[in-house]
Amino acid sequence: MKPRTRRLAWIVSGLAVLGIAAALVLNAFRSNLVFFFTPTQVAAHEAPRGRPFRIGGLVESGSLAREPNSLTVHFRVTDTAQTIAVSYTGLLPDLFKEGKGVVAQGTLAADGTFHASEVLAKHDENYMPPAAADAVKQAHEAMVTKTLVKSGGGGQ
Amino acid sequence: MIPELGHFALILALLVAIVQSTLPLAGAALGAPRLMALARPAARAQFFLVVVAFACLAIAFASNDFSVQNVAANSNSQLPLHYRIAATWGSHEGSLLLWTLMLAGWTCAVTLFSRHLPPAFLARVISVMGLVSVGFLLFLLFTSDPFDRLVPPAPEGRDLNPLLQDPGMVIHPPMLYMGYVGFSVAFAFAIAALLGGRLDATWARWSRPWTTVAWSFLTIGIALGSGWAYYTLGWGGWWFWDPVENASFMPWLTGTALIHSLAVTEKRGAFKSWTVLLAIVAFSLSLLGTFLVRSGVLTSVHAFATDPARGVFILTFLALVVGGSLALFAYRASKVGLGGVFGVVSRESALLANNILLIVAMASVLLGTLYPLFLDALNLGKISVGPPYFDAVFYPLLAPAVFLMGIGPMARWSHASLPSLWTRLRWAFAVAVVAALVLPFTLGHWSPLIAAGLFLALWIATSSIVNLRDRLANSHRTGPLDKLAANSPSYYGMLLAHLGVAVFIVGVTLVKGYEIEQDVVLETGQNVTVGGYEFRFLGVRPGPGPNYRAVTGTVEVRRDGRLLETLHPEKRIFNASGQAMTIAAIDVGVLGDRYVSLGEPLVNDDLNGAWAVRVYLKPFIDWIWGGAFLMALGGLVAVSDRRYRLAVRRKAAPMLAASGAAASAD
Numbered sequence: 001m002k003p004r005t006r007r008l009a010w011i012v013s014g015l016a017v018l019g020i021a022a023a024l025v026l027n028a029f030r031s032n033l034v035f036f037f038t039p040t041q042v043a044a045h046e047a048p049r050g051r052p053f054r055i056g057g058l059v060e061s062g063s064l065a066r067e068p069n070s071l072t073v074h075f076r077v078t079d080t081a082q083t084i085a086v087s088y089t090g091l092l093p094d095l096f097k098e099g100k101g102v103v104a105q106g107t108l109a110a111d112g113t114f115h116a117s118e119v120l121a122k123h124d125e126n127y128m129p130p131a132a133a134d135a136v137k138q139a140h141e142a143m144v145t146k147t148l149v150k151s152g153g154g155g156q
Numbered sequence: 157m158i159p160e161l162g163h164f165a166l167i168l169a170l171l172v173a174i175v176q177s178t179l180p181l182a183g184a185a186l187g188a189p190r191l192m193a194l195a196r197p198a199a200r201a202q203f204f205l206v207v208v209a210f211a212c213l214a215i216a217f218a219s220n221d222f223s224v225q226n227v228a229a230n231s232n233s234q235l236p237l238h239y240r241i242a243a244t245w246g247s248h249e250g251s252l253l254l255w256t257l258m259l260a261g262w263t264c265a266v267t268l269f270s271r272h273l274p275p276a277f278l279a280r281v282i283s284v285m286g287l288v289s290v291g292f293l294l295f296l297l298f299t300s301d302p303f304d305r306l307v308p309p310a311p312e313g314r315d316l317n318p319l320l321q322d323p324g325m326v327i328h329p330p331m332l333y334m335g336y337v338g339f340s341v342a343f344a345f346a347i348a349a350l351l352g353g354r355l356d357a358t359w360a361r362w363s364r365p366w367t368t369v370a371w372s373f374l375t376i377g378i379a380l381g382s383g384w385a386y387y388t389l390g391w392g393g394w395w396f397w398d399p400v401e402n403a404s405f406m407p408w409l410t411g412t413a414l415i416h417s418l419a420v421t422e423k424r425g426a427f428k429s430w431t432v433l434l435a436i437v438a439f440s441l442s443l444l445g446t447f448l449v450r451s452g453v454l455t456s457v458h459a460f461a462t463d464p465a466r467g468v469f470i471l472t473f474l475a476l477v478v479g480g481s482l483a484l485f486a487y488r489a490s491k492v493g494l495g496g497v498f499g500v501v502s503r504e505s506a507l508l509a510n511n512i513l514l515i516v517a518m519a520s521v522l523l524g525t526l527y528p529l530f531l532d533a534l535n536l537g538k539i540s541v542g543p544p545y546f547d548a549v550f551y552p553l554l555a556p557a558v559f560l561m562g563i564g565p566m567a568r569w570s571h572a573s574l575p576s577l578w579t580r581l582r583w584a585f586a587v588a589v590v591a592a593l594v595l596p597f598t599l600g601h602w603s604p605l606i607a608a609g610l611f612l613a614l615w616i617a618t619s620s621i622v623n624l625r626d627r628l629a630n631s632h633r634t635g636p637l638d639k640l641a642a643n644s645p646s647y648y649g650m651l652l653a654h655l656g657v658a659v660f661i662v663g664v665t666l667v668k669g670y671e672i673e674q675d676v677v678l679e680t681g682q683n684v685t686v687g688g689y690e691f692r693f694l695g696v697r698p699g700p701g702p703n704y705r706a707v708t709g710t711v712e713v714r715r716d717g718r719l720l721e722t723l724h725p726e727k728r729i730f731n732a733s734g735q736a737m738t739i740a741a742i743d744v745g746v747l748g749d750r751y752v753s754l755g756e757p758l759v760n761d762d763l764n765g766a767w768a769v770r771v772y773l774k775p776f777i778d779w780i781w782g783g784a785f786l787m788a789l790g791g792l793v794a795v796s797d798r799r800y801r802l803a804v805r806r807k808a809a810p811m812l813a814a815s816g817a818a819a820s821a822d
Contacts, residue, residue: 001621006500009500009610015477017509017513017516019552021519021520021549022514024548024549024552025520025523027543027547027548028544028545028548029523029524029527029541029551031544031548032541032542032544032545032548033539033540033541033545034539034542035537035538036537036538036539036540038221054538054540056790066758066759069677069766070677071675071676071677071755071757071768089675090675091675091755091756091768091770092755092756094735094736094737095735095736105425114664123487141175
């Protein structure tokens with residue numbers, strides 16, 4: 001083979017490998033991205049049905065209940081504006097506590113309950129998962145804006 | 157007083173590093189031996205000063221000096237001494253100081269083991285490492301001073317994060333950093349070669365042992381981190397594709413490509429530009445890893461601080477290092493040249509294909525790690541990319557690379573013949589295929605993925621055996637021992653590292669294929685049978701620990717009625733923080749682990765009632781870490797090759813006269 005042909009062969013095979021890799025990556029990407037929604041967004045029906053997504057917020061105080069003699073627990077996650085009921089079967093992480101931040105991954109059932117397949121709390125005690133913190137912050141800001149708009153409207 | 161001494165030592169270290177990074181570089185450019193001769197003493201002085209600073213911080217931790225902010229935030233008087241010392245690198249500031257210490261240590265090692273290097277080249281290497289050091293010392297002193305005082309002093313420390321109170325904390329970070337920072341040597345060699353315009357086989361031979369040692373440390377560091385996650389997080393996983401894990405895995409993939417590419421450059425003079433580029437990329441990814449982990453953009457047990465000033469500083473530093481070295485590369489690469497030509501079927505091609513696959517795999521990890529961060533930064537929504545993505549992308553990309561591991565070492569340099577390769581390897585191939593198809597039946601159920609994984613592992617093993625047999629058969633020596641001794645340590649190191657990959661693949665395949673995970677509710681005296689093992693829960697009892705209260709369970713493991721092991725999984729509540737932590741109990745076995753960890757009591761605070769318990773069987777999981785240690789060992793064996801030391805001696809004689817100035821400065 002002439003050097004030029006050889007170089008061409010290399011470039012073509014290199015591009016082929018990159019093309020296959022890009023196809024693999026993009027395909028895997030499309031099917032495996034998990035989006036995050038706040039309880040407010042879920043309440044506004046912005047979250048997809050039948051596809052897993054993540055929610056985050058605070059575990060509402062006093063909401064944790066266990067089904068007798070089973071590993072299934074029920075609790076509510078709140079961003080202080082809206083709450084969403086969550087059910088989960090399995091062992092809860094060490095850092096899961098009422099009143100603390102939590103992120104859960106799962107799907108939304110027809111009755112509006114969030115069926116979590118995974119409950120994440122990989123942080124230390126003083127730490128809030130940014131996703132959960134964000135959810136609370138957004139809800140708070142929305143409330144402030146609403147109040148401002150209302151009071152502004154009332155003044156006119 | 158001691159913290160001020162440490163702070164002062166750091167400032168002096170910065171001044172020395174500035175000298176180290178500028179004057180020898182200028183000397184190399186101007187051809188001034190006196191300036192170049194400054195490199196060695198400056199590097200050693202800097203190392204000494206950083207050691208002093210580090211020792212001061214360690215003393216502050218050991219003596220519970222809570223007037224130091226860093227100590228007050230990350231230690232506690234109840235913490236056992238070895239964890240107080242490990243807490244030195246448990247914080248953001250301390251871990252950066254460890255980074256700087258490692259960097260100064262590697263630089264000092266270069267001054268000790270590189271007497272044979274031409275003085276101008278050595279001066280450039282040490283200056284480049286000094287420049288990196290200046291960046292880190294500035295970062296430490298201006299944004300993350302580990303010696304900041306707390307006024308008034310805290311009466312008691314906030315405690316080290318309980319997750320970090322583990323023997324893993326004592327060795328995992330130092331090993332990992334040895335690897336991360338070790339790539340700075342390969343980087344400095346590459347930059348020095350670009351600056352000097354001289355890049356040949358000798359350069360590759362100088363650079364190779366440093367790169368291999370760094371890679372070995374990184375391999376061990378990652379394996380230790382993985383093992384630590386396995387037994388402390390209580391989930392029994394060994395790899396989560398967590399961004400922080402990815403941050404250490406990307407330099408590893410690039411480093412693996414680099415040590416293979418260096419081999420080609422040394423032996424054949426080919427791939428020169430590519431090798432230099434890989435050295436730059438490997439170190440840039442180490443810096444990126446530091447940025448990702450330390451700037452607080454990631455959510456994980458590793459993220460300490462969320463101070464934007466720090467993030468901006470590291471990002472700027474990263475941009476300067478990556479941008480500067482890539483610009484230099486673009487400017488000089490044409491001078492370096494591509495190097496030798498080779499046939500389409502040759503060892504060079506196999507290694508090149510391997511390199512490309514490793515780098516593409518690295519890029520896919522980079523994409524999966526950075527994409528969510530970009531979206532978040534641009535306010536386009538929050539997403540996460542989980543293990544399914546990495547699994548889907550990673551296995552198909554690395555499977556051909558692993559298959560090539562069987563062919564590459566058998567192929568001749570420059571030109572190999574495909575028919576002859578097939579003749580030599582067909583039995584190895586046939587044995588691997590048949591065994592991979594049959595073995596899953598004896599282990600449990602058959603699945604294509606298990607068969608594929610076993611095939612790749614067996615293929616590496618059988619082709620290595622053929623390789624060794626051919627070598628011995630073609631040896632001119634007589635006697636089996638003589639024949640064995642005729643091969644170089646670097647050859648055996650290669651075989652050992654490749655076998656490590658095979659062992660690793662066996663572990664990954666069989667754990668993924670045959671693991672059993674069950675979460676169950678158990679009352680005292682109750683049994684559960686998992687995969688032929690009977691686990692009997694005998695209840696829990698509370699007890700004190702050095703700085704925590706523990707609840708310890710007792711679980712007996714039986715097989716066919718015979719008692720194998722009594723396990724004691726623990727739940728700890730730490731006194732200082734009130735944080736809970738699960739310690740799994742593992743019955744370790746070569747053929748698989750039995751893993752038990754405690755969840756919570758079903759009825760709050762009723763310790764004697766039913767408990768939620770995880771019961772896992774993890775077949776062959778220890779092979780994963782065993783394989784990683786074999787890989788690292790292979791690297792160390794390869795470095796022991798006399799060739800590298802011979803080069804030292806042969807070069808030493810003529811160089812001595814030329815580097816009289818440098819020698820007299822020692």
